[in-house]
Amino acid sequence: MTFDNAKSSPSTETLSRTELELSGVWRVVVLNDPVNLMSYVVMIFKKVFGFTETAARRHMLEVHEQGRSVVWSGLREKAEAYVFTLQQWHLTAVLEPDETR
Numbered sequence: 001m002t003f004d005n006a007k008s009s010p011s012t013e014t015l016s017r018t019e020l021e022l023s024g025v026w027r028v029v030v031l032n033d034p035v036n037l038m039s040y041v042v043m044i045f046k047k048v049f050g051f052t053e054t055a056a057r058r059h060m061l062e063v064h065e066q067g068r069s070v071v072w073s074g075l076r077e078k079a080e081a082y083v084f085t086l087q088q089w090h091l092t093a094v095l096e097p098d099e100t101r
Contacts, residue, residue: 025098026079028072032063033092044089045071048082073098 030041038060045056049071062069071093072082079095086093 024076025073026076027070027096027098028079028082028086029094029096030059030063030069030071030086031092031094032067036091038064041091044086044091048085048089 041060041063042053042056045051045059046053049056051059059069059071072079076095083093083095
């Protein structure tokens with residue numbers, strides 16, 4: 001049995017792609033659900049994101065009429081925190097990569 005003394009490490013290409021996936025821009029998307037009242041969704045958007053009444057209503061109507069609304073985009077870690085917070089408030093929220101940039 002022969003042991004290779006060379007250390008096995010991931011390729012630079014793999015690291016760069018992984019780093020890009022983690023550090024790229026991510027979107028927080030709220031999906032429509034048949035449970036939450038429109039006024040409740042507006043209140044949560046104002047509380048979590050600090051939206052004005054107008055912005056919160058616009059996103060709520062987008063969720064209601066189109067089935068989804070991108071409510072925030074930015075670094076993955078912060079996006080994950082927002083998704084978790086929205087889910088704690090019983091909204092259906094998902095994280096997706098922003099491939100438009």
